Amino acid sequence: MGRVGVLLLLLAGAGVGVAWRPPKGKCSLRCSCSKDSALCEGSPDLPEGFPPTLLSLSLVRTGLTQLKAGSFLRMPSLHLLLFTSNSLSVIEDDAFAGLSHLRYLFIEDNEIGSISKNALRGLRSLTHLSLANNHLETLPRFLFRGLETLTHVDLRGNPFQCDCRVLWLLQWIPSVNASVGMGTCAGPAALAHLQLRHLDPKTFKCRAIELSWFQTVGESALGVELFSYQGEPHMVLAQPFAGRCLVLAWDYSMQRFQAKEELSAPSVVSCKPLVLGLRLFVLAARLWGGSQLWAQASPDLRLAPMQALAPRRLLRPNDAELLWLDGQPCFVVADASKAGSTTLLCRDGPGFYPRQSLHAWHRDTDAEALELDGRPHLLLASVSQRPVLFHWSGGRFERRTDIPEAEDVYATRHFQAGGDVFLCLTRYIGDSMLMRWDGSMFRLLQQLPSRGAHVFQPVLIAKDQLAILGSDFAFSHVFRLEPDKRLLEPVQELGPPALMAPRAFAHIMVAGKHFLFAACFKGPTQIYHIHELDLSA
CATH class of the missing domain: 3.80.10.10 (Ribonuclease Inhibitor)
Structure with a gap:
C-alpha cells in the first residue's frame, strides 16, 4: 500500500x-x-x-x-x-x-x-x-x-x-x-x-572571532598598555616620534576613544602604568634624556614628573615591565646598550630605586614577568644569547635556566590556559614559537613562520585565548588556542594599508564592547572592534 x-x-x-x-x-x-x-x-x-x-x-x-x-x-x-x-x-x-x-x-x-x-x-x-x-x-x-x-x-x-x-x-x-x-x-x-x-x-567549533576596523589614533607607537582608574579602563600609548605618553579614555557621548592626558617624553619606548590606591604612576622609559616616573598631581588624572630613574644605569631602555615582589611594586627595565644592564627598580619611600642589576653586557631587548610554581620569575630576551629564566629567591633574582633551541628571540609573552603556562617567543626572521612549561623548562609545541615580527602577543578576549603574530613585511596573523589540541589555529589576517609594522597589542572592554589596540611603528595606532560570531546561526 x-x-x-x-x-x-x-x-x-x-x-x-x-x-x-x-x-x-x-x-x-x-x-x-x-x-x-x-x-x-x-x-x-x-x-x-x-x-x-x-x-x-x-x-x-x-x-x-x-x-x-x-x-x-x-x-x-x-x-x-x-x-x-x-x-x-x-x-x-x-x-x-x-x-x-x-x-x-x-x-x-x-x-x-x-x-x-x-x-x-x-x-x-x-x-x-x-x-x-x-x-x-x-x-x-x-x-x-x-x-x-x-x-x-x-x-x-x-x-x-x-x-x-x-x-x-x-x-x-x-x-x-x-x-x-x-x-x-x-x-x-x-x-x-x-x-x-x-x-x-x-x-x-562554532564560535568565531572577527576584527573590524573601528578607529585610528594619529602618530606611530611602540607600546600600548591597559590600566583601570576609578573603575574606568584607560589606555596609554608610547609615541616616540610625537615624544609623549598619550593616555586615552572612552568618550560615552562620542562613542569613541579620546585623549585624556599627554606626558612629555621624547624618544619614549615604553609607558608603563601603575595604579596604587587612588594614585596613578607612569614610568616613561626613554632612549635619550633619561627615564622618568610621572605621578598624578590632581584628581582629574593630570600627571607631573616626579623622579628621574637611575640615570647612570638605564642607558638604552628597550622594554619595561611591572611586577610585585614581596608585596611591593617594582619595575624591571630591559637595557639594550652594550655597556648597560637590565635593572630592577622597587618602591622605597616615595620613589622607585635600583634594587638589582641583571644580565649585564647582554643587550636585552625584552623582559617578561611571570609566575611559575607559585614563585615570581623573570624572563629576559637578548640579541646575544637564548632567553634566560630567573626566579625570585632570598630577596633577589637568581638564574634558573634558559630556553633551549630558541636563538635570536626578540621578545617573549606568556599566558595561562587550562592550568598550564604557555610562552609566545617572537623571532624577527625564521619561526616564532609557542612553548609550554613542563615543570622544569619550556618545551616547544608549535612553530609559526615569522616575516619581520617584533611582536607575538597573547590576548585573552572573553573565553577566547588569542595570539597575534605581527609582521613588518606582510599580513599579521590572528590565532586562537584550541584547548583540545593545545595548538594555535588561524582565525584572521590583518594587514596593510591600515596595520603597518605592529609593535604591541592590547585588549580593552568598555561600554559592553571589546576592542583591540594595535600600536604601529610605521603608521598610526589602529583600533579594532571585536565581534563574536555564532557560525551555527
Whole structure:
C-alpha cells in the first residue's frame, strides 16, 4: 500500500470520513474529491475552490514550485496535508498559517532546497512531520519552535552538510519527546556517509572571532598598555616620534576613544602604568634624556614628573615591565646598550630605586614577568644569547635556566590556559614559537613562520585565548588556542594599508564592547572592534 493509502487509513482510524466517491460540488480540475478529502495530480499550481471543511489534501506531481505565506487560509480544517513528487523548492514564512488543526504534514520527494525559519509557525497540533527526500543541506535554527506536539519527524534522504549549521539540530533532538529520522551526512568530505545521530555536538567549533576596523589614533607607537582608574579602563600609548605618553579614555557621548592626558617624553619606548590606591604612576622609559616616573598631581588624572630613574644605569631602555615582589611594586627595565644592564627598580619611600642589576653586557631587548610554581620569575630576551629564566629567591633574582633551541628571540609573552603556562617567543626572521612549561623548562609545541615580527602577543578576549603574530613585511596573523589540541589555529589576517609594522597589542572592554589596540611603528595606532560570531546561526 502506498503512502497516500496509509495516510487515508490513519485518518479513517482517527474518525475522519475519507471514503472515496465521485466528485460532488466544487472540485478543482485534475483533483479527485470526496466530502472531506481531495487528491490532486498534475495540477500546474495550487488548486483552489475547496470547501473550508476539507480535512485531507494530497498534491502529487504538480507544477507547484513554492509555498507563500497564507497558502492555505481557505482550508482551516485540514488535518492532513501531503506533497509528494512535486517541483516544490521553496517554503516561505507562514506558509501554513491558519492550519491550527493540522496533525500530519508530509513534504516528501520534492526539490526543497530552502525553508524559512518561520515556515511552520502556527502548527500547534502537528504530530507527524516529514521533509524526507528533498535537497535540504541545512535547516534554519528554531524551525521547530512552538511545535510541542510533535511525536514523529522524518528528515532522511537530504544532503545535509554536517557543519556548524546542523549543531542546533543535534542539540534539539535530545530535548524533545519525538522519534526523529536523521539520515546521513553528504559533507564535508571527512563526515560523508556518517549517520547524523552519531555526531557529537561537543566536537563542533562554532564560535568565531572577527576584527573590524573601528578607529585610528594619529602618530606611530611602540607600546600600548591597559590600566583601570576609578573603575574606568584607560589606555596609554608610547609615541616616540610625537615624544609623549598619550593616555586615552572612552568618550560615552562620542562613542569613541579620546585623549585624556599627554606626558612629555621624547624618544619614549615604553609607558608603563601603575595604579596604587587612588594614585596613578607612569614610568616613561626613554632612549635619550633619561627615564622618568610621572605621578598624578590632581584628581582629574593630570600627571607631573616626579623622579628621574637611575640615570647612570638605564642607558638604552628597550622594554619595561611591572611586577610585585614581596608585596611591593617594582619595575624591571630591559637595557639594550652594550655597556648597560637590565635593572630592577622597587618602591622605597616615595620613589622607585635600583634594587638589582641583571644580565649585564647582554643587550636585552625584552623582559617578561611571570609566575611559575607559585614563585615570581623573570624572563629576559637578548640579541646575544637564548632567553634566560630567573626566579625570585632570598630577596633577589637568581638564574634558573634558559630556553633551549630558541636563538635570536626578540621578545617573549606568556599566558595561562587550562592550568598550564604557555610562552609566545617572537623571532624577527625564521619561526616564532609557542612553548609550554613542563615543570622544569619550556618545551616547544608549535612553530609559526615569522616575516619581520617584533611582536607575538597573547590576548585573552572573553573565553577566547588569542595570539597575534605581527609582521613588518606582510599580513599579521590572528590565532586562537584550541584547548583540545593545545595548538594555535588561524582565525584572521590583518594587514596593510591600515596595520603597518605592529609593535604591541592590547585588549580593552568598555561600554559592553571589546576592542583591540594595535600600536604601529610605521603608521598610526589602529583600533579594532571585536565581534563574536555564532557560525551555527
